[in-house]
Amino acid sequence: MFCVLECCSKYWVPNNMTELDLRLKEQLMGQPLAHNLIFKSISSHINTEHPSKALVLSLHGSTGTGKNFVAKHIVESLYRKGYKSKYARLYVASRDFMHQDEEHLKQYKDRIKHDIERATSGCQYATFIFDEVDKMPMKLLETILFYIDFHTPTYAQPIDFRKTIFIFLSNTGGKEINTIAHNNHFASIERNNYNITEFQRALANAAFSEPGGLWHASLINRHLVTFFVPFLPLERSHIRTCIQRQLELIHKKDKYQYILSDNDITDRVLDLIEFSPPNSLLYSVSGCKKVQQKLDFILESNRVIPTKKPIEEF
C-alpha cells in the first residue's frame, strides 16, 4: 500500500524494533529491567501474527526515572510520525479527564470509545498511552478494560483490538520500588541482577493500599496487565551520565568556550541536584528531570564569547 498522507502501511507504521533497541540502549539510563521487559514484550507482540490479546504494559516508578521518556521512544519507533500519528494517542489524566462530575465522565467515556475504535479501525497496530492513570476515575478505566479484554470480532463489533498496545504510566508503587532498590544496593546486588518478581509483588501490594490503586487492583484481578515494569531510582553515576550527554549535545550545537572544564561543570550541576534518603543520599529525587535546566543555568555564567581575529593587513 502506498499513500502520501499517513495510512496503515509499512512506511508509516514501521514497527522498527532495531531502532527501539538502539534508542533505549543509548538513552535510557539505569533501567536494565525496564529495557529488557519493554523491548522483549513489544518485539514479541509485533512479531506475532495473531496475538491473543492486546499488549498491556504498566510502567511504575518515581518521578524522573524515564517512564514518559520510554513511552515516547516506543511511539517514535513504531510510528513514523511519532505522537503526531493518527494511530498513537496520549491521554494525561490531569488534563484530559479533569472533571469528576457525571456529565463530564460521560463525555470522557464517549471520547475514549470513539478514539480507540477510530484509531484501531484505521490501523490494527494502534497504541494508547494513559499518563497519571492513578488519577483516573474507575468508570473510565472500565471503558478501557473492554478493549483490553477483547476476545473476538463479532458482527456487532467487527474491529479487532488484539494487536493494540496499551501503556499505563503512574507513580503508584514508586516508594516501594525505591525501598527494594535501596535494600538491594546495600546487599551489594548489581542493578542488572535485581529480581523482577520482587518488584512485581511489591507493586501488587501497593495497588491495594495507595490512593488510585484500585484501578491497578482490578487490572491485576482480571490478569489483564501483560507486564508490570518497575523504573528504578537513579544514582549519582546515572545523573552524571545524563549531564555529560547533555553537555556533549550542547558542545556540538554551539561554538562557545567555557571557563570551567567539563568535569567542573558536571560537578557544579550535580551539586544542584537533590539526593535522598537523608542517611545515604543514594538516589536523585527527580531522576534526570532537571538536568538540562540546571546545566543551562551553570553554563549561563561560564560562557566565554570567542573574540574576533583582527583583520590582517597586507
Added chain:
Amino acid sequence: MECCSKYWIKNDIKELDLRLKNQLIGQPLAYNLVLRSISSHVSNSNPSKSLVLSLHGGTGTGKNFVAKHIVESLYREGYKSKYVRLYVVSRDFMHTDTAHISQYKDRLTKDIEEITSACQQATFVFDEIDQMPSQLLDVILYYIDFHTPTSSRPIDFRKTIFIFLSNTGGTSIIKLAEKNHLLSIKRENYNILEFQQVLSNAAFNEQGGLQSASLIDRHLITFFVPFLPLERIHIRGCIKRQLQIILDTDEYQYDLSEDDIINHVLNLIEFTSSSLEYSVSGCKKIQQKLDYIFESLQPTFKKSKKQIEDSDDLL
C-alpha cells in the same frame, strides 16, 4: 498591535539586570538566581520543560517587585501584554465549592492554552499560591510537566514561564539567614543550596495547597528563590532611594538634612526584637511613612525654591 515577535517579546536581559541591580535591595541570592535562570531559559531555543520559579519570603522583601521587573523586561507591554497573566489567588480563585472549582479549572485551562498557542513564550504569575486548592494546582501540573505535542494536542508548552509567589517558608528563611549572619557570613556568600533545601522542605510541610501538591512531589519547581529579611541598612537604602525620587521632582527645599529625614522614617519602622534586627514588613510601608514625615515637616520647614532665589536676588 502586539503580536508574538521579537519586538514585542523583547527578552531584554540587560534591562532585567539593570533593573534588579539598581532597584532590588538586599537580595543577592534572588538577583543571581532570577537573572541566570530567566536568561538561560529565554536564550534556549529548545527548552526541555517550562521554567518554574517559586519565590518565597516574608512580606515586603521584593517578590512581587521582582516578578514585575521580569515581566517588564521580557514583554514590551509588561503586565498589559496578551501573553502574560497574573492571578492573585485570594481574588481570582476565591471560592472553594465544587461548582466554582470546576469553573476555575476550565478558566485556567482555557487561558493557558489560548495564550500559549498564540505565543509559546507565555508567562503566568501566581500570587499567594500557597492558598490555591490542590485540584487547581494539578491543572497547572499538566503544562509544567509537559512532554510532547501530539496530534490531538499540538500546542508546545515547554517555553512557558511560571512564577509562583508565596510567604511559605518565610520563617525558615529568617532562621537560616540569622544563623548565617551570626557566623559572620556575608549575604552574598550565603549558600543557595541550603536555602533551596530548607524551602523545598517547608513547601512540603507547611499548611497550604502546596503541601499536598504533586507539584512538590514531582519536583517540578526549577528553582526555589529565597527572599531574605531586610536589615536596617537595607531599609535605609530603600528610604534613600524613595527620598531621591521625591526630592528630584519636588519644588521645595527642606531645612532638615536627608540623614535626619531618613532617621525619622527609620524610627517609624518596626524591627524584630531579636539580637538581629530585621524589618517586620520589609520595605513595604516606606512610601507612606515618608509622606507622613513630610506632611508633619511641611508647616515649619517649607520654603519654596523661588522664595529662596528671590531672597538671594534681594541681597
